[in-house]
Amino acid sequence: MDIFITGYGVISAIGKNVEENFSSLTQERTAIKQGLKSYTSKFKVGEIGLSNDALKAEFDLKTDGSRTALLGMVAAKEAFKNHSHFDTLRTGLISGTSVGGMDISEVEYRKQMAGEEPNFKQYFHHPSGTTSEQIAAELGITGFVNTISTACSSAANAIMIGARLIRSGQLDRVVVGGTDSLTQFTIFGFRSLMIFDDEWCKPFDNSRKGLNLGEGAGYIVLESQKSLETTGKIALAKLTGWSNASDAYHQTASSPDGDGAILSMNQALKQAELEPKDINYVNAHGTATPNNDLSESKAFINVFNGKVPPFSSTKSYTGHTLAASGGIESVFAILSIQNNILFPNLNHTSPIEETGLIPIKNIQKNTEVTHVLSNSFGFGGNNSTLIFSKI
Amino acid sequence: MKIISHSYINPKGAFLNGQNVLIATEENYLKSYFSELEIDYSKFYKMDLLSKAAFLGDYLLHNSYKDLLNVENELQFVFANASSSKETDIRFIESYERKKNPSPSLFVYTLPNILTGELAIKHKWFGENIFYILTKFDSDFFNDQIAMSFLRGNEYCLCGWVEMTGSPEDECFMFLVAKSEVVNENLSNKLNEILNNYRNE
Amino acid sequence: MSELKEQLKSQIIEQLNLEDLTPADIKNDSPLFGDEGLGLDSIDALEFIVLLDSFYGIKIEDPAAAREIFHSVDSMAAFIESKK
Numbered sequence: 300m301d302i303f304i305t306g307y308g309v310i311s312a313i314g315k316n317v318e319e320n321f322s323s324l325t326q327e328r329t330a331i332k333q334g335l336k337s338y339t340s341k342f343k344v345g346e347i348g349l350s351n352d353a354l355k356a357e358f359d360l361k362t363d364g365s366r367t368a369l370l371g372m373v374a375a376k377e378a379f380k381n382h383s384h385f386d387t388l389r390t391g392l393i394s395g396t397s398v399g400g401m402d403i404s405e406v407e408y409r410k411q412m413a414g415e416e417p418n419f420k421q422y423f424h425h426p427s428g429t430t431s432e433q434i435a436a437e438l439g440i441t442g443f444v445n446t447i448s449t450a451c452s453s454a455a456n457a458i459m460i461g462a463r464l465i466r467s468g469q470l471d472r473v474v475v476g477g478t479d480s481l482t483q484f485t486i487f488g489f490r491s492l493m494i495f496d497d498e499w500c501k502p503f504d505n506s507r508k509g510l511n512l513g514e515g516a517g518y519i520v521l522e523s524q525k526s527l528e529t530t531g532k533i534a535l536a537k538l539t540g541w542s543n544a545s546d547a548y549h550q551t552a553s554s555p556d557g558d559g560a561i562l563s564m565n566q567a568l569k570q571a572e573l574e575p576k577d578i579n580y581v582n583a584h585g586t587a588t589p590n591n592d593l594s595e596s597k598a599f600i601n602v603f604n605g606k607v608p609p610f611s612s613t614k615s616y617t618g619h620t621l622a623a624s625g626g627i628e629s630v631f632a633i634l635s636i637q638n639n640i641l642f643p644n645l646n647h648t649s650p651i652e653e654t655g656l657i658p659i660k661n662i663q664k665n666t667e668v669t670h671v672l673s674n675s676f677g678f679g680g681n682n683s684t685l686i687f688s689k690i
Numbered sequence: 691m692k693i694i695s696h697s698y699i700n701p702k703g704a705f706l707n708g709q710n711v712l713i714a715t716e717e718n719y720l721k722s723y724f725s726e727l728e729i730d731y732s733k734f735y736k737m738d739l740l741s742k743a744a745f746l747g748d749y750l751l752h753n754s755y756k757d758l759l760n761v762e763n764e765l766q767f768v769f770a771n772a773s774s775s776k777e778t779d780i781r782f783i784e785s786y787e788r789k790k791n792p793s794p795s796l797f798v799y800t801l802p803n804i805l806t807g808e809l810a811i812k813h814k815w816f817g818e819n820i821f822y823i824l825t826k827f828d829s830d831f832f833n834d835q836i837a838m839s840f841l842r843g844n845e846y847c848l849c850g851w852v853e854m855t856g857s858p859e860d861e862c863f864m865f866l867v868a869k870s871e872v873v874n875e876n877l878s879n880k881l882n883e884i885l886n887n888y889r890n891e
Numbered sequence: 892m893s894e895l896k897e898q899l900k901s902q903i904i905e906q907l908n909l910e911d912l913t914p915a916d917i918k919n920d921s922p923l924f925g926d927e928g929l930g931l932d933s934i935d936a937l938e939f940i941v942l943l944d945s946f947y948g949i950k951i952e953d954p955a956a957a958r959e960i961f962h963s964v965d966s967m968a969a970f971i972e973s974k975k
Contacts, residue, residue: 397801399774405783412787427774428823446823448774449803456820463838484779487786488797493937493954543818545767545810550798551934562816678798679807681819721911732930735909781908791945794937795907 302462303527303534304687306474306520308377309630310370311617312345312513315357316377320627321634324642325662329616331499331511338483342490343499345513345618346481364433365400365424366514371478372437374516374626379438379474381532382520388529391443391470393461394431394518395453395477397622400424402482430478443470448622450677451584452543453477454517455625455685459541461521471526476518476626485512485621492551500587502612503596503658505649510586513618517626519633536633539670540571540686551678552590557598559682560584564602564672567684575603577670578686580641582628583658584674585612586619595674596654609666611644611659625675625683632671632687639668691836691875695754696865697747698888699723701858705888706750720746731812738778738799739854741808743862744769747850748809751866755846758868764845767806767819768835771853774823775802805852817844827851827863829881836867836877845869851885863888896968903964906942907935919964936961949974 310316312330313323323330334344347370354360354369362372371394384390404425407417423429431446447453447460454477461475479485489495489512496509521538522530544566546559553560568575584595592612599607613631614620620627631642644658669689676682698705704712704723715722720742724734729749734742755761778799786792798804803821810819818839824831836847850864863885867877900914909929922928924936936954939961943949949971951957960970 401779408780408783409787412784426772426823428772428825447820448801448823449819449821450801460820463842467834467838467841469834483786484783484800487792488782488794488800491792491794491797491937491941492934493794543820545807545816545819547807547810547814547816549811549932550804550807559816677803678801679803679805679819680810681803681807718911724911732926732928735911735929736907736931736935738908791941793906793908793941794934798934 300466301524302465302538303522304519304536304538304633305522305530305532305534306378306382307535307630307633308374309515309517309627310347310373311515311620311627312347313616315349315373317630323616324613324631325640327643327645327662329499329645331618338486339481342486342495343497343511344481345511347514360437362433362437365430366402366480367396367398367400367478368424368430368433370480370514370516371430371434374476374478375434375438375474375518378518378520382530384439385529388471388526389442390440391464391473392431392435392438392440393445393447393457393473393475394434395447395457395622395625396427396430396479397448397450397453398479398482398485399427399430401484402480405482405484438474440474449681450679451621451624452675452677452681452683453622453625455675455683456543458519458538458625458629458685459543459683462538462541465521465523472520472522474518474520476516476629477622478516479514479621479623481512481514494588496587499646500615501646502585502587502615502644503592503651503656504647505651507587507589507592509588510614511618513620515617515620515623515627517623517630519629534690536636537688537690538685539688540567540573541684542566542570543681543683546680546682548680553594553676555594557594559680560595560598560674560676561601563682563684564598567672567686571686571688573670573686576606578608578672579668580635580671581608581610582632582671582673583610583612584676585614587612587614591676593651593653596651596656599656600654607656609641609659611642613642615645628673628675629685629687632673635671636668636687636689639666640664641666641668691840691867691877692870693877693880694866694868695751696884697750699743699747699862700860703891704746704750705891708887710891711750736795737808739856740775740802740852741799741805743854744805744850744852744864745808747862747864751864754866758846761846762813762815763817765815765817766839766844766847767809767817768832768839768847769806769850769852770822770824771802771851772823772825773853773855775800777855827885829878832881833876833878840869892968892972895971896964899964899967902942902946906938917964921963923961923963947971
């Protein structure tokens with residue numbers, strides 16, 4: 300059964316909608332810079348320069364929520380715009396997040412610890428599930444709503460589960476993706492792991508030091524053929540392959556040879572009934588940590604039998620948006636297909652010594668892009684791969 | 691599909707397939723179960739509550755999966771809870787707010803899906819793994835997830851509801867499901883029955 | 892020196908959240924890392940860096956180079972003594 304994509308929406312540091320993101324991507328314009336908030340000012344981050352109130356005002360959001368929820372609403376609303384509700388169509392929403400409403404609760408908790416009276420009502424925003432429910436409420440989706448929390452592969456897994464729900468006949472149409480905002484919790488956490496780069500990150504570069512965090516949200520709308528007959532939507536692309544596998548190595552580091560990545564990429568290709576050589580572009584997980592980029596590179600060499608297709612990490616534009624990354628990067632994958640364009644891996648000078656792989660250095664237009672593979676690897680060894688194809 | 695085995699852990703005891711196998715001898719009941727089972731796995735000590743509970747719940751089931759074929763590739767983890775990694779999250783916040791030193795070893799556990807990662811690491815299982823956040827244990831939801839998993843080609847599902855927040859109501863309910871000749875059997879009622887029996891022990 | 896070692900063991904237990912263990916469970920010369928020891932890994936090495944800084948005021952810039960210092964309670968105690 301074909302799974303069609305009939306909507307996409309994104310908000311990230313490089314733009315507040317699909318058009319702005321695309322413009323930044325094609326103009327090779329990164330948004331990673333010194334943070335503006337008190338807890339991000341010491342780091343290079345991909346921050347969205349709109350406050351919560353500004354988000355509510357600019358996007359006319361009716362539902363209240365944490366920053367994570369608001370960003371999710373913006374992107375999901377864009378994806379679902381021009382979609383209507385039908386009684387005969389079972390529509391759901393699956394959202395991935397790691398932060399949930401922590402941007403609000405960490406503030407209240409601090410008050411509590413300082414002996415002040417917190418506003419207990421604010422804790423209602425905390426649960427990851429509440430984020431999804433608020434996004435669904437904003438879109439008027441009353442069907443099946445669910446939340447996935449598998450770290451940086453959350454959005455990719457949400458997309459996968461959405462496709463399975465359609466294929467197994469439980470839903471006709473589903474909004475899928477993920478959202479995460481920058482919080483003090485995540486900044487301190489990643490800093491304690493010593494995997495930041497104090498400067499602009501360098502994915503797949505030999506001198507890479509670590510990642511830059513980012514925030515954002517990305518959602519796509521999946522529909523079955525039957526659903527298309529009701530909605531009458533034109534499909535933007537197809538979701539043809541998806542897979543998840545365990546790396547079974549360490550809680551936060553990837554296995555040296557990229558075992559989990561090899562499994563997820565091979566399985567996704569098998570499901571899409573494609574050969575490795577059919578892939579025209581790989582949007583890598585590419586966090587720019589010494590560990591991930593080497594591990595993922597080795598996995599590429601293995602899966603593609605040495606003939607690695609053009610690849611890039613767009614995290615040098617947006618930063619690592621954690622649970623949202625699979626959703627945001629899915630939108631980028633679809634843009635690549637629609638526009639026959641390959642997005643570059645910014646800030647790259649020399650290839651990794653052990654592999655010699657060179658990513659896409661500059662934007663490449665007028666390149667036939669039929670199949671795109673996108674990786675999202677989460678802590679806990681949760682490795683996911685998605686494949687998108689031209690109609 | 692059929693339930694091959696199930697285990698249950700809470701502050702009062704540990705149970706396998708409906709039988710009480712361990713009784714908590716101290717307040718730190720997870721530590722007491724670990725000691726009594728004489729498990730040799732030093733990594734247990736640094737795990738958080740979620741991972742410790744799932745580790746023990748899984749250990750109790752090990753006789754039922756040790757002879758399964760190709761389990762390292764054909765088994766999917768399907769786990770869920772309501773509070774995510776809240777207990778560890780709070781300890782992590784305290785490490786930087788109160789102690790002024792954000793703790794990396796705590797941060798590692800501020801994601802609920804690390805528990806499936808720990809099981810995968812221990813067994814060297816490479817199958818699919820997913821973690822959901824639900825408002826409460828939902829047997830219909832698990833039933834549907836298992837059905838979808840088998841449709842995709844998995845042979846087994848190791849499922850768990852691991853709700854551990856450091857309260858007396860904490861529980862870790864795990865069950866191993868395999869494909870069977872009866873394809874469309876709905877496990878929902880059976881799961882509710884098993885869990886209710888455990889809760890009433 | 893033995894008082895320092897006992898103190899270190901308590902600090903290791905506290906810093907690494909090994910609440911189930913007591914100082915008596917940790918031998919002075921046992922490897923702390925890997926499966927033979929306490930099963931500690933690279934993340935825990937980061938905790939040791941924090942420990943040395945917050946309890947002893949010793950700063951370590953390169954985690955990788957510090958692995959040898961963290962081999963056992965004996966080696967950590969010797970290192971701390973040498974910095975006095």
